[in-house]
Amino acid sequence: MIKKNPYIWCVKYLVAVVFTSLNVSINAAESLDFAVTVTSPPNSPQAQTNAALDTVCNNLTTDNSGSNLSQVCSFLSNATLEQSTLIAKELSAKTNTASKTLVSRTPSMGSSQHGVGARLSALRNSVKKSVLNSFLPNAKSKLNAFGENDGGLLSQRLSAYINAHSVTAEQFETQTEIGYDSTSNGLMAGADYRLLNRTFIGLVAQYYQTSADLTDVGSAMNANQMGITVYSTHFLSDRWYFEGTLNNSQQQIDLKRQINLNLNTTVLNTVAKGNTDSQQFGVYLGTGYDIPLMFGFNSVISAGISYTSTTIDAYSENGAGNLGLDIDSQSIPSLTSLVNVYLSKVFSTSLGIVIPQISASWIHETESKEQLIAAKFVNNDQTKFLFSTPTPDPNYFVIGADLQLLLTHGRMFFLKYTNVRRLRDKEESSIIGGFRMEF
Numbered sequence: 001m002i003k004k005n006p007y008i009w010c011v012k013y014l015v016a017v018v019f020t021s022l023n024v025s026i027n028a029a030e031s032l033d034f035a036v037t038v039t040s041p042p043n044s045p046q047a048q049t050n051a052a053l054d055t056v057c058n059n060l061t062t063d064n065s066g067s068n069l070s071q072v073c074s075f076l077s078n079a080t081l082e083q084s085t086l087i088a089k090e091l092s093a094k095t096n097t098a099s100k101t102l103v104s105r106t107p108s109m110g111s112s113q114h115g116v117g118a119r120l121s122a123l124r125n126s127v128k129k130s131v132l133n134s135f136l137p138n139a140k141s142k143l144n145a146f147g148e149n150d151g152g153l154l155s156q157r158l159s160a161y162i163n164a165h166s167v168t169a170e171q172f173e174t175q176t177e178i179g180y181d182s183t184s185n186g187l188m189a190g191a192d193y194r195l196l197n198r199t200f201i202g203l204v205a206q207y208y209q210t211s212a213d214l215t216d217v218g219s220a221m222n223a224n225q226m227g228i229t230v231y232s233t234h235f236l237s238d239r240w241y242f243e244g245t246l247n248n249s250q251q252q253i254d255l256k257r258q259i260n261l262n263l264n265t266t267v268l269n270t271v272a273k274g275n276t277d278s279q280q281f282g283v284y285l286g287t288g289y290d291i292p293l294m295f296g297f298n299s300v301i302s303a304g305i306s307y308t309s310t311t312i313d314a315y316s317e318n319g320a321g322n323l324g325l326d327i328d329s330q331s332i333p334s335l336t337s338l339v340n341v342y343l344s345k346v347f348s349t350s351l352g353i354v355i356p357q358i359s360a361s362w363i364h365e366t367e368s369k370e371q372l373i374a375a376k377f378v379n380n381d382q383t384k385f386l387f388s389t390p391t392p393d394p395n396y397f398v399i400g401a402d403l404q405l406l407l408t409h410g411r412m413f414f415l416k417y418t419n420v421r422r423l424r425d426k427e428e429s430s431i432i433g434g435f436r437m438e439f
Contacts, residue, residue, distance in 0.1 A: 047088070047387075048092075048375075048385045048386060048387040049088045049091050049092040049385070049387075050084065050088040051385060052376070052377065052383040052384075052385045053072070053073070053076065053087075053088065053091070053383075055383055056069065056073065056377060056380060056383050057072075057073035057076060057077070067321060067322055068268055068270070068320070068321045068322060068323045069321070069322045069323060069377070071263055071266055071268065072087065072091075072261065072263065072268075072323070074263075075087075075261075075263040075264065075266075087261060090259050090260060090261055091259065091323060092387070116188075116204060116229050116231050116245055116247075119161065119163070119188075119190070119192075119202070119204070119231075119434075119436075120231060120233055120243055121342070121357075121402075156410055156438035156439055157193055157194040157195075158191065158192075158193050158194075158438065158439045159191065159192055159193075159410055159436055159437060159438045159439065160189075160190070160191040160436070160437065160439065161188075161189075161190060161191070161412075161434055161435060161436035161437070162187070162188065162189045162190075162434060162435060163187070163188040163189075163432055163433065163434030164185075164186070164187055164188075164432065164433055164434065165184075165185070165186040165187070165188065165208075165430065165431075165432040166183070166184070166185050166186075166430065166431050166432075167182075167183070167184040167185075167428065167429070167430040168181075168182070168183050168184075168428070168429055168430070169181070169182045169183075169184075169426060169427065169428040169429075170182075170426065170427045170428075171425060171426050172425045172426065173215055174390065174425050177389075177390045177425070178214050178215060178216055178219070179214070179215040180212045180213060180214045180215060180221075181212065181213050182210060182211065182212035182213075182221075183210070183211055183212075184208050184209070184210040185208070185209050186206060186207055186208035186209070186225075187206070187207050188204050188205070188206045188207075188434070189204065189205055190202055190203055190204025190205065190229075191203060191204075192231075198234060198235045198236075199232065199233070199234045199235070200232060200233045200234075201230075201231070201232045202230070202231045202232070203228065203229070203230055203231075204228065204229050204231070205226075205227075205228050206225075206226070206227055206228070206229065206249070207224075207225065207226050208223075208224070208225040208226075209222075209223070209224055209225075210222065210223040210224075210225070211223075216258060218256070218258030218260075218271065219256055219257050219258045220255075220256045221253065221254070221255050221256070222253070222254045223251050223252065223253045223254070223278075224251065224252045225249050225250070225251040225280075226249060226250055227247055227248055227249025227250065227280070228247065228248060228249075229245055229246065229247035230245065230246045230247070231243070231244065231245040231246075232244055232245075238290070239289055239290035239291070240287070240288075240289050240290070241287065241288055241289075241290075242285075242286070242287045243284075243285075243286050243287070243288075243304075244283070244284060244285045244286070245282070245283070245284045246282075246283050247280075247281070247282045247283075248279075248280070248281050248282075249279070249280045250277065250278070250279055250280075251277065251278035251279075251280070252275070252277055252278075253275060253276050253277070253278055253312070254273075254274075254275045255273065255274045255275065255276075255315075255317075256271055256272075256273050257271065257272040257273075257274075257317065257320075258271055259271065259272060259320055259323060268323075270319065270320045270321070270323065271319055271320065272317040272318070272319055272320035272323065272324045272325070273317060273318055273319045274315045274316065274317040274318070274324075274327070275315060276312060276313045276314070276315035276327075277312075277313045278310060278311065278312045278313070279310070279311050280308060280309070280310045280311075281308070281309050282306065282307065282308040282309070283306070283307050284304060284305070284306040284307075285304055285305055285306075286302055286303060286304025286305070286338075287302060287303065287304070288300050288301060288302030288303070288340070289301055289302070293343075296345055296346065297343060297344070297345050298343075298344050298345065298346070299341065299342060299343050299344075300340075300341070300342040300344075301339075301340070301341055301342075302339070302340045302342075303337070303338065303339050303340070304337070304338050304340075305335070305336070305337050305338075306334075306335075306336045306337075306338065307333075307334070307335050307336075308333070308334040309331070309332075309333055309334075310331075310332040310333075310334070311329065311330065311331050311332070312329060312330040312332070313329055314326070314327060314328050314329040315327055316378055317378065322377055322378055322379055322380065323377070324377070324378040325375050325376065325377060325378065326375060326376050326377075326378055327373065327374075327375050328373060328374035328375065330371065330373055332371065333367050334365065334367050334392070335365070335366045335367050336363050336364060336365050336366070337363075337364045337366070338361055338362065338363045338364070339361065339362045340359060340360070340361045341359065341360050341361075342357055342358070342359045343357065343358050343359070344356065344357035344358075351405070351407075352405055352406055352407040352408070353404075353405070353406040353407075354403070354404070354405055354406075355403070355404040355405075355406065356401075356402075356403050357401070357402050357403070357404070358399075358400065358401050359398075359399070359400040359401075359402075360397065360398070360399050360400075361397065361398040361399075361400075362395070362397055363395070363396055363397070363398065364394065364395050365392050365393065365394050365395070367392065368391055368392045368393070368394035369391060369392075370388040370389055370390065370391045371388065371389045372386045372387070372388055373386065373387055373388075373389060374386055375387065390425075393422070393423050393424050393426075395422065396420060396421065396422045396423050397420070397421040397422050398418050398419070398420050398421070399418065399419055399421060400416060400417060400418040400419070401416070401417055402414060402415060402416035402417070403415050403416075409437075409438060410436070410437055410438025411435075411436070411437045411438070412435070412436040412437075413433075413434070413435050413436075414433065414434055414436075415431070415432075415433045416431070416432045416433070417429070417430070417431050418430050418431075
């Protein structure tokens with residue numbers, strides 16, 4: 001009797017199990033009318049679009065024969081994995097994830113990092129004793145930061161200003177979001193009034209125009225934003241202050257999604273267009289303390305909390321037949337805490353007071369969760385699916401440098417540059433300049 005080698009027997013057994021499993025998997029796949037696998041995260045727009053196509057193509061009726069969707073399904077029945085992935089990407093809601101990111105990252109009208117924040121910073125500098133005293137260095141007595149100063153700064157209670165603002169950003173493509181280059185340009189016009197010497201209140205109207213070109217050639221997004229912001233600063237002492245803003249804005253968004261499909265002998269080249277509205281409400285509260293340093297330098301340490309609620313209305317794409325998508329409404333909350341450090345020095349010149357300043361801010365986003373958005377192919381209720389948007393960065397930094405020129409009779413010019421650091425897949429910078437005068 002020949003003795004069997006147990007190791008050889010085990011190898012043969014494992015080989016038999018593997019071939020049996022492969023055979024079962026192949027038979028199961030062949031039993032499906034339509035099945036395609038896309039190598040993307042389960043909740044990505046590509047993977048969810050693929051799952052929806054699976055349902056649509058399995059339930060396609062003769063009424064849809066000859067349609068764009070029918071041609072896609074016919075091609076996918078024998079497509080390779082690479083071809084299926086490309087088609088799912090072309091048909092996915094790529095412009096929607098971009099619009100969500102752009103709308104939520106458009107400069108918040110009450111943000112301490114943008115126009116109103118720059119105005120509040122300039123306002124604080126204009127009432128510092130070190131600045132006021134620089135106007136009359138040989139005066140018999142030092143000026144009170146909150147008193148009248150005979151033609152110097154803040155001799156009038158009412159002032160008006162206008163700012164121009166530009167933000168550029170680059171979003172790198174990921175598995176859940178298409179890449180794009182965007183530019184936001186805006187104007188702000190406002191006025192503030194000094195109450196009781198220690199309190200300032202202001203109102204500003206703002207307009208932003210945002211355009212983005214997606215890395216997918218032919219796809220783009222444009223948005224127009226208008227809104228108002230109410231703000232206030234109150235000084236408890238020469239060094240300690242509180243500030244706050246309240247803002248509301250509306251956006252009109254136009255989306256264009258290019259669809260290019262090469263289906264062997266058929267080429268589908270069409271554009272799905274959509275337009276929707278967005279609303280944004282925000283509130284910011286902060287406090288800071290002025291700390292004089294050696295050699296004439298001055299620093300300010302401040303902290304605050306900001307809440308923004310953004311909604312995007314539901315919309316339907318048109319122009320692409322039954323390859324268009326219906327996108328449900330979205331709600332995007334944002335709650336951030338921030339810590340700011342400013343370092344400045346006052347220089348008295350024959351032209352006026354020059355104040356260079358550098359700043360650094362740390363922002364922490366508490367609502368750093370992905371969101372699920374519902375969508376379906378137009379005129380097809382069987383295809384409703386959910387896809388996720390990219391998660392916001394939980395922590396990032398903003399560094400900045402600005403220059404302020406203060407003249408007599410309350411006139412002031414300023415220029416500020418900021419750069420956002422440590423964003424996961426994005427680069428962003430902004431520049432803002434403006435002029436202010438008293439009445």
